Amino acid sequence: MKLITLAIVLFSLNIHAQDYYKIKGRVTHENEALPYVNVYIKNSSTGTTTDDDGYFTLSRIPAGNFDITASFVGFKTQTKAVKVSSNINKLVFDLEYDNALDEVVVTGTLKPVSRLESAVPVEVYSPAFFNKNPTPNIFEALQNVNGVRPQINCSVCNTGDIHINGLEGPYTLVLIDGMPIVSGLSTVYGLSGIPNPLIEQVEIVKGPASTLYGSEAVGGLINIITKLPENAPIVFADSHVTGWGEVNVDAGFKAKVGDKATLLFGTNYFNYSNKIDNNNDNFTDVTLQDRISIFNKWDFKRKENRTLSLAARYFYEDRWGGEMQWNPSFRGSDEVYGESIYTSRYEVFGKYQLPVDESINFEFSYSDHDQNSVYGDTPYLAEQRIAFGQMLWDKSLKNHDLLFGVAARYNFYDDNTTATITADEATIPSIFVQDEIKLSEKQNVLLGLRYDYDNRHGSIVTPRIAYKFKPTKTDIIRLNAGTGFRVVNLFTEEHAALTGARDVIIEEALDPEQSYNVNLNYLKKLYTKKGMIFTFDASAWYTYFTNAIIPDYDTNPNQIIYANLDGNSVSQGISLNIDAVLGSGISGSIGATLQEVSQTENDIKSRQILTEKFTATWALSYKHYPTHLTLDYTGNLYGPMRLPILGELDPRDEYSPTWSIQNIQLTYDGFNNFEIYGGVKNLLNWTPNKGNPFIIARADDPFDKNVDFDANGNVLATPNNPYALTFDPSYIYGPNQGIRAFLGLRYTLK
Structure with a gap:
């Protein structure tokens, strides 16, 4: 004791x-x-x-x-x-203000420069922005960016593209680490499967950027920049599930390999296997998907800190949508309708700085995209290969910041449709030069010129000029003008055609589109004595197109007609973004865009199909520090857009209503290295079928077995088909997924 x-x-x-x-x-x-x-x-x-x-x-x-x-x-x-x-x-x-204008961007001028000094307006979005409304891919995450809209193109298989300022997906170039490996056929797939924790930031340029990036960067571009391995977490994992049964998992790590290499590995897995038919048309509301993506990036230490990096990604997806009783045994048959897509894709890209005194870099990328798909009993087999390489010489002189470049791009595309009788194959060499001239402490001007040669179309020249005036440390005025071009690269994954409802008609040899653009941007940073920070970013733009290639759904409801527009097309509008840090844990942003996209042919002006006149986005956050809780409320609002109806008797609305998707999330970060988050998506339970008798035309007869035609191929109205319709799933303008809860767990070890 x-x-x-x-x-x-x-x-x-x-x-x-x-x-x-x-x-x-x-x-x-x-x-x-x-x-x-x-x-x-x-x-x-x-x-x-x-x-x-x-x-x-x-x-x-x-x-x-x-x-x-x-x-x-x-x-x-x-x-x-x-x-x-x-x-x-x-x-x-x-504490000092964290001036977001000092973020380093590379997209506007192909070289690192702070947003404050960039002559080209570039919008920057961090992973924290996208975490306010977690999504399984970047494609969906872009719905909260003002002026950018993910467009769903098919009610059945849910594939889509990205619209910037109202322009169709083919006008948007998507880059990964500055490399043009995502385009055309691969846009929706290329934007899926990138683990969100691997993303450093997403940079968006609105308006033509063809002077630096060539074809397809006519409406704008999106550059997804992945983390440098040395800046990535040691280990990370992020997983969430939804009330609809969706499961998304991101995971990865970094590791030292020897003394001179750092490895970054990440993987994304997404699965949705729950058949839901809330609108009672016997078709799945959302495609079932099984997707895996593996990402690998290496950085190597070299003498004098010269750059050497190499990255690769593999992507595989099995997705299908269709009649509720469909299973793989019906694939390709005319018994039960289903759209089944097997996609296999890999990408390799890298950067090498030459061992010379000058700053000269070689950048390269290669992608191979193989698609095996059927739409009912119509097979669609397609291959796309893109190889790209460019040499950049960055040279600074007194009051001049020069950039010289030579590039070559190889495009290969082949499919089994009548639109591609032989494989589309082209090599496009390019040369470009850019000079940013410092006129004074407050004024800069940037001059650029690019020359491309396409053996199908000849020489293409695209100049641009950008002027920046910085009257104070917190005010920037930018005026940009230039031209853009898009060579013919017509992919026929038009679901309305492949389902048999519409035939693809190419009326003539298609010439390249040309665009002429002017953009005025004003950015203001405002600080208050009470610690509040406001950023105002306003833009006005006008783009004029010649030789525009716009799919014509109106002339014949059973056809999609492609031809160069005999007239002109115009995109014009204004936008405003306001970001605010209000103190006491409150911050937020709101943006709005007013736009008009139209075409004029034979003196008749018409509004472009599937283009809204106005849009708005917002994000409001409140962090209660004592409880480690953060509340995020995000949403968007879209104005009416003209829709592809199938004729005068079609009972569906020709214009969509004004609609909104709103989400709420609560996050707890009181644990070491862990975050728990959950919330509700689509609070208003909005879907496109609201107010319409149906979304998919002739869903009860997807193979048109009971449709009668006259001698000219026009659909006849019959007692069984009073609206004279054929099967058509292209009447879609927003996600067909209603309200659902979600719950997730995030782990980061730095």
């Missing part, structure tokens, strides 16, 4: 021998208190938040050396080294 008592006494003395101290202090901005700032000891679980007057206390701190960090949204994180041997009562952090 005495031994036990002695042990207790000694243990008690040992406890009291360990002294603990308090660290008290305050966080301010320009001597104004900052409440709810996170203050914590780095690499530990000890932390707190400041009170309404900016004061904080860290308790029970043992003697030793520590790094104390103060972190707050909208301000630069600040860390101070502190030696603790007694109580500290006056540790002060005076």
Whole structure:
């Protein structure tokens, strides 16, 4: 008993021998208190938040050396080294604004430059922006970007493309790390399967960028920039499930391989296997999907910090939609209708800086896309291969920042449709030059010129000019003008044609489209004395197209007619984005776009199909620091758009209603390295069938077995077919998925 008592006494003395101290202090901005700032000891679980007057206390701190960090949204994180041997009562952090204009962008000028100095307006979106409304792919995530709309093109298989400022998907170029490996046939697939935690940022340029990027960058471009391996987490995982049965998993790691290489590995898996038919048309509301993507990126250390990186990605997907009783045994038959798509795709891309004194880089990419699909009893077998290489010489002189480039792009495309009798194969060599001239401390002008040669169309020249005026540190005015072009690269994965409802008609040899664009942009950063930050970004644009290639759904409801427009097409509009950090854990953004996209032929002006006149997006966040909870409310609003109806008797509305998708999410980040999040998507339970008698025409007769035609091939109205329709799933303008809950877990080890 005495031994036990002695042990207790000694243990008690040992406890009291360990002294603990308090660290008290305050966080301010320009001597104004900052409440709810996170203050914590780095690499530990000890932390707190400041009170309404900016004061904080860290308790029970043992003697030793520590790094104390103060972190707050909208301000630069600040860390101070502190030696603790007694109580500290006056540790002060005076935080500076985190100027988002200083983000480094590369898309506008093909070289790293801060947004503040870029003559070309570039929008930048971080993973934190997309985490406000978690999605299984970047394609869906872009729905919250003002002026950008993911367009679903088929009610049955749900594939689609990206619209920028109202222009169709073929006008948008999608890049991964600056490489044009996603285009045409592969757009919707190329934007799926990139693990979200591997994305450093997404950069968007609205308006023609053909001077630097060539064909397809007519309406704008999207550059998905992946993380450098050394900047990536050691281990990461992010998984969520929805009430509809969707499962999405992102996972990966980085590792040192020897002394000179760093490996970044990531994978994405998505599965949806739950047949749902809420609109009772006997067709799946959402395609069933089984998808896996593997991403691998290497960075190598070289002398004088020269660049050498290599990345590869493999993507496989099995998706199908159709009648509820369909199964793979019906694939390709005319018994039960289904659209089944097997996609296999791989990509390789990299960058090598030459071992010379000048800054010269060689960049390259290759992609191979194989698609085996059937639409009912119509097979669609397609291959697409794209090889690209370019040499860039970055040369700075007094008041001149020069960029010289030579490039070559090889395109191969073949399918089994009548639109591609022989394989479409072309090699397009290019040369371009760019000079950014510093006129004064406040003014810059950028001049660019590109020459491409296409043996099908001859020489193509695209100039551009950009002027930047910076009257103050927080005001930027940019004026951009130039031309763009798009060579003929007609893919016939038009679902309305492949289902048999419409035939593809190419009336003539198609010439390249040309565009002429002017864009005026004004950006203003506003700081208030109470610590609030506002960013205003306004743009007005006008784009004029000649030789426009626009699918004609109107002349004959049983055909899609392709021809160069005998007239002109115009895209014009204005947009405004406002970002705000209001303090006390509240931040948000709102954007709106007014636009008109039309074509004029034979003096008749018509509105472009599937193009909204106005759109709005918003994101509102509130973080309650004491409870580690963050509430995110996101949404979008789209105005009416003209839809592809099948004739005068078609009872479906010719114009869509004004519609909105809204989401809410709650996130808890009080655990070390873990976040738990959950919420509700599509709070209004909106789907395109609202107010329409049906979405899919003749869903009860998908093979048109009971449709009668006259001698000219026109559909006849009969008692069995009073609206004179054929089967057609192309009447779609938004996601056909209603309200659903979701729950997820995110792990990051840095």
